[in-house]
Every structure is written in C-alpha cells, then in structure tokens.
Amino acid sequence: MSSTIDSILVEHRVFSPSAKAVAGATVAGMESYKALCAEAEQDFNGFWTRMANEHLVWRKPFTKVLDESEAPFYTWFDDGELNVSENCLDVHLTNGNADKTALIFEADDGSVDKVTYRQLHARVCRIANGIKSLGYKKGDRAIIYLPMSIEAIACMQACARLGVIHSVVFGGFSAKSLHQRIVDVGAKLVITADAQLRGGRAIALKSAVDEALADEGGDIVQHVIVYKRAGSEVNWSGSRDVWLHELEDGQPDSCEAVAVEAEHPLFILYTSGSTGKPKGVQHASAGYLLWASLTTKWVFDVRPDDIFWCTADVGWVTGHSYIAYGTLAAGLTQIIFEGIPTYPHAGRFWEMIQRHKVSIFYTAPTAIRSLIKAAQADPDTHPQRYDLSSLRLLGSVGEPINPEAWIWYYQNVGQGRCPIVDTWWQTETGGHILSPLPGATPLKPGSCTLPLPGIITGVVDEAGNDVPQGRGGFLVIKRPWPAMIRTVWGDEERYKSSYFPTDLKGYYLAGDNAQRDADGYYWIMGRTDDVLSVSGHRLGGTEIESALVAHEKVAEAAVVGRPDATTGEAIVAFIMLKDPVPDGVQADALAKELRDWVAKEVGAIAKPRDIRFGNNLPKTRSGKILRRLLRVVAEGKEVTQDVSTLENPDVLKQFTGVY
Ligand code: PRX
Numbered sequence: 001m002s003s004t005i006d007s008i009l010v011e012h013r014v015f016s017p018s019a020k021a022v023a024g025a026t027v028a029g030m031e032s033y034k035a036l037c038a039e040a041e042q043d044f045n046g047f048w049t050r051m052a053n054e055h056l057v058w059r060k061p062f063t064k065v066l067d068e069s070e071a072p073f074y075t076w077f078d079d080g081e082l083n084v085s086e087n088c089l090d091v092h093l094t095n096g097n098a099d100k101t102a103l104i105f106e107a108d109d110g111s112v113d114k115v116t117y118r119q120l121h122a123r124v125c126r127i128a129n130g131i132k133s134l135g136y137k138k139g140d141r142a143i144i145y146l147p148m149s150i151e152a153i154a155c156m157q158a159c160a161r162l163g164v165i166h167s168v169v170f171g172g173f174s175a176k177s178l179h180q181r182i183v184d185v186g187a188k189l190v191i192t193a194d195a196q197l198r199g200g201r202a203i204a205l206k207s208a209v210d211e212a213l214a215d216e217g218g219d220i221v222q223h224v225i226v227y228k229r230a231g232s233e234v235n236w237s238g239s240r241d242v243w244l245h246e247l248e249d250g251q252p253d254s255c256e257a258v259a260v261e262a263e264h265p266l267f268i269l270y271t272s273g274s275t276g277k278p279k280g281v282q283h284a285s286a287g288y289l290l291w292a293s294l295t296t297k298w299v300f301d302v303r304p305d306d307i308f309w310c311t312a313d314v315g316w317v318t319g320h321s322y323i324a325y326g327t328l329a330a331g332l333t334q335i336i337f338e339g340i341p342t343y344p345h346a347g348r349f350w351e352m353i354q355r356h357k358v359s360i361f362y363t364a365p366t367a368i369r370s371l372i373k374a375a376q377a378d379p380d381t382h383p384q385r386y387d388l389s390s391l392r393l394l395g396s397v398g399e400p401i402n403p404e405a406w407i408w409y410y411q412n413v414g415q416g417r418c419p420i421v422d423t424w425w426q427t428e429t430g431g432h433i434l435s436p437l438p439g440a441t442p443l444k445p446g447s448c449t450l451p452l453p454g455i456i457t458g459v460v461d462e463a464g465n466d467v468p469q470g471r472g473g474f475l476v477i478k479r480p481w482p483a484m485i486r487t488v489w490g491d492e493e494r495y496k497s498s499y500f501p502t503d504l505k506g507y508y509l510a511g512d513n514a515q516r517d518a519d520g521y522y523w524i525m526g527r528t529d530d531v532l533s534v535s536g537h538r539l540g541g542t543e544i545e546s547a548l549v550a551h552e553k554v555a556e557a558a559v560v561g562r563p564d565a566t567t568g569e570a571i572v573a574f575i576m577l578k579d580p581v582p583d584g585v586q587a588d589a590l591a592k593e594l595r596d597w598v599a600k601e602v603g604a605i606a607k608p609r610d611i612r613f614g615n616n617l618p619k620t621r622s623g624k625i626l627r628r629l630l631r632v633v634a635e636g637k638e639v640t641q642d643v644s645t646l647e648n649p650d651v652l653k654q655f656t657g658v659y
Helices: 002-009 029-042 044-055 084-088 117-133 150-162 175-185 206-214 244-248 286-299 317-329 348-356 365-377 403-413 492-499 541-549 584-601 627-634 649-654
Strands: 101-106 112-116 141-145 165-168 189-193 195-198 201-204 223-227 241-243 265-271 279-284 307-310 333-337 360-363 393-397 420-423 457-460 473-477 508-516 522-527 531-534 537-540 554-564 568-577 610-614
Touching: 029 044, 044 286, 084 150, 084 286, 084 317, 101 117, 101 150, 101 348, 112 117, 117 150, 117 244, 141 150, 141 175, 150 165, 150 265, 150 317, 165 175, 175 206, 175 265, 175 279, 175 584, 189 206, 201 206, 206 223, 223 244, 241 244, 265 317, 279 286, 286 317, 307 317, 307 348, 317 333, 333 348, 348 360, 365 403, 393 403, 403 420, 457 508, 492 508, 522 531, 531 554, 531 568, 537 541, 541 554, 541 568, 541 584, 554 627, 568 584, 568 627, 584 610, 610 627
Parallel strands: 101 333, 141 165, 141 189, 165 265, 189 223, 223 241, 307 333, 307 360, 360 393, 393 420, 568 610
Antiparallel strands: 101 112, 195 201, 265 279, 457 473, 473 508, 508 522, 531 537, 554 568
C-alpha cells in the first residue's frame, strides 16, 4: 500500500460543492452539517429519538433509546416494535410511490425487467406466504445463495416480513464455505437458484447447495427453495426441494408483516476477521434500518426522480444496506445488474448509465481502475463515448480510492460536474460512517472526509489516547451508533475481543489504520490485521492459509497482500511443502492444483495470484511467521529491514520463483 499512501499524502486539491449541488440538498452547506453534529453532541438520545421517529414507521413506539447497561452489548429503541419490510414497501403504497418503478433489472444478456413498488410488495408477500406455508416463522434462520436478481431482493424482504433471520452468502463462495455458514447459523431453510449467469456463462449454484448439505451437519436444512434462473439441469430431492415459482403460485398478494422487537436480528452476514473462521456479524432490525435509510438520504442526497445504481452484489453488506434495505426505505428507483462490467464489452457500465439515465452511480475503486485500463486499451469503451449527462452524483466504497483514479472518475465519468462521495464503512457498521455529504462537504481526492452526524470517531494509540493530527493510529468509533454490530452470532467473547479490546476505553476498534489532516479529514491507510482487500472484497489471510495447509502436499503456508494497481491487493501465498521444492513445469502444475484447491475450499475469489515455494518460512526464534518481511518479498523488493530476529535470515532468499 505504500505507493498509494505516498500519493495520498501529497494530494492537496479541494473540490467544493457547486451552488447546484447545494441547492435543495438534504443537508445543504457545511453549516447544516455542523448543526446536525452539534445537535447530536448536545443531546445524543434526543437526536436519535428525532431521527427514529421521523424516518421509521413503528408498530409500537419506543420509550428507551440507547441502553449501555450491558456494554459493549448495546441496545437501541429496545421496547419499540416494527417490521423492516413494512418500512421498505408498505409505506410506499400510500405515499404516492405505489406505481413508481422500484427495481430495473438488467440481465447478463441485456434484457430488462421492471417492477413498481406495488408489484414488488405483492411479489414479496407471495414469497413470504410461501415460506410461511412451509412452516418457517420469526427467529428461524434462512441462508440465501442467489444471483443478483429481483428475486434475491424479494426473498430478503420476504424473510424480513416474517421475522425470519437471513444470511446471504455471495455466489462466489464455494460449497465448503456455504456449508460452514449453514451449520454456524443453524439454517433450516436455504434459498438458491439453479445457476447464475455471468459473462455469458451459467455457473451452477444448486449443485453447490447439494454438496454443502451432503456434508456433516447439512441435514439440519429441511427445505431448499430453488429459483429457476438459467434453466440448467439440477438434481432434485423430492421431499426437500421446492421450485420458487411453484411455491409462489396461488399465494395471496398480501401478507401481514410480523411486528418484531427493535433488537430482533434482521440478518447475519459473514465476514473475514483476523483469525480463524469467518464471523457472523449480527444486525438488529430498527437501528440498522434507521441508519441504512438515513445515510441513503443524506449521503446520496436522494431526489424523487433519481435513478440509483449500486453495483455491489447482495452477498456483501453494500448490497444489503444500499440495494435491499436503505434505498428501498428511501423510495428510490434502482438498477439491479446480473452481469459483469466487462461483458459483452468494457463499456457496459457506461452504456447502462446511458440506457437507464442513471443519476447516482455507486461502485468500488477496483471497478474504476479496471475500466480505466480497459478504456486505454480500447477507446470504444471510454466513458466519454457515452452520454452520461444523467449523472448527478458518484460514489466509491470498499477500499481506498487513489487520487489518480478519483480524478479520472471525476473528470471522465462525472464530467467535472458530479461530486464523489468516498464512503468508509464496514460490514459491522451497517452503514456509512465517514463520508462527504454532496451538498456540504468540500472534497479531497483520496479522503473519505468526515464522520456523519451522530457518529463520533477518532484516531488513537494503543491506550486509546487521541494521536496528534498527521500521525497514524487506530481508527475507532467512540460512541455506539444504531446500526452497529450487536454480536458475533453465537460467540459473544469473539465480539468483545475483536471489537472492544480492554485497553481502548470502550471504543469500537475498526481494524483500519488512519490519520487526520489539519482540517480533521480522515485518510484511511489500510488494515491493521491480515485481512486482505482484493477487488474490494474482504478476505482473511488466515482463512486462505488454513485452506492451503489442509492440502496434503503443504506443510505450512503464509498469505500476504501485494499492492496491485487494479485490484487494490493481490493474494500472494508462500508455501512450505512436505516434499522438495519443484520448479518449471512441475511447479506450474502444483501451483494450479493449489489454486483450484483454494477455490474449492473457500471460493474462486480467494485464489492466490502468486504462489512461491520454499523449504521453510521466515520465523522469529519463538516461531512466529514474519509476514511483514514476506510482504516485501511479495512486492519483488529487496529486504532492507532488520532481520536479526529471524531464526535463519537466509530463508528469504529461496522464494525466487513466482508461479
Ligand atoms: O479497510 C476498510 C475497507 O473495507 C473494510 C470493510 O470491509 P467490508 O466489511 O467488506 O465492507 C466493505 C463495504 C463497506 C474496511 O475496514 N474500506 C471500506 N470502505 C473504504 C475502505 N477503505 C478505504 N476507503 C473506503 N471508502
């Protein structure tokens, strides 16, 4: 990351909001932003009470706001009741949005399907009635393993309508990862598709579910609902498997939404941590939805005729907060895209913005960087070849955006007219934490600027003390916020030790390094742990290491990230084999075998880019692998650091071949 950080730190340009961006903005001007922050600081509970009453519809009003008595197990609006799906759909049946388009689905092959809020509501109700008819109810867990589709969103909403807790698993994860999540969450229901279509190819999903359920413990699943997407052949278990269309058929278009307590878990989403298996991040209903919809309105400065496109997949938190929940609660018209940015050509995103007159476009730096490269290679895919005049606002999420990519995005996609909101947040935060407001915050390319109103952040040292401006430290959130993670599913100790280490004054530890500049702006400098960010996807180095070590030929493995101009980081695996180190064709073949193995154990997204073989790994005398040295080797640089702590300094010389 050092080259990124260097270029970030020399970036001084500031882009103030235009008069047009300020006019009519939800938060207009820095004074309005500061007034909201001051309101929250002066009367924290009063501020959140006002927000929760103005932005949510309650079945039973709350009297309590933040309860800190069991910290760090905080609760919000604890005695209130509501239903999330009712807040996302039913509200629009009576506020003039009923016949407004809710979702515009563009398939991999370019065909388009649209649903209005009224139609989406009816669809969700039919699916919810179907799920109910199978016997599922509030508190049951369902795994959703679906491609990007209207159905994926409808199934998430249908679960929320019944109080069934969903856990969406990204389609790029393997049967093994799916199995791990099914067992950990104790799912009785799985919702999947026969296959997903991406880049003109059908990739099977149902067969991965079959494989996952055949593994030990998979028999807790009683039903698998299957959406027929690709028309692919599937194996069928008559007592367990149900077609989605048959389940929905004949069900009524209405379904009473189940009122749940504010703290009832809405979903569990697995994410990679610094150690061991993925963590099931548990989110509550009311606080989560409040923040997802409030940040949608503030950060995207929503206007009634906006066409919003978030390119994330519903398998990640971005697809939860800004496709399935916050954006629906805010009544937006959204694009749902099944395919990939480079099929049938790398101008697909720009062509879609032109076709659907997208006004707000929210994507990841990786996508931008790869499309810059594509546009250089083939000018026909350059955004300037398309009519992007409908765009009003751009967004970035998932990883630091380097100033060069920011400027390209600003000039070529936004045509110098559209503010860029660089939003910093995490699966655990539920919604944006650090972000500009387009009608208020002056922008600095590469900085996610300032905390949102009601959010109290800081950069601290190991003892939780604020570090001086310009000095790096741990990014923390000092006060609880409504959309925060409630616990790690089934593992309260892990929740406490991962996010609230004892020396940190009770602050939430994000796991990122950051620093603030003279204006108080935040600059994110990467993770403090061995979590990798590959194409904006969060992957655990240790998870990939355990997968590699499980292979019969591998004795030990260390996985590190190497800076990559397109994907942010590339995975580099250092492998100590049980047998002598191969070279040439044999090494190539073994590297392929190990990549395929990781794809099977974790998922194709976790395949190492580079594999390096050796007879040993660099370790301290106490046996700790020195990953910081491996990072230097991975970058192809010479190790100039002090290696005196190494048991055998010569060990670094062996990793010459890259496979
Ligand atoms: O390191 C930060 C990076 O992504 C991590 C969170 O990953 P995940 O839980 O998968 O959520 C991604 C989508 C919200 C953070 O700890 N990250 C996220 N957004 C940014 C970022 N790094 C820099 N700038 C951002 N805007």
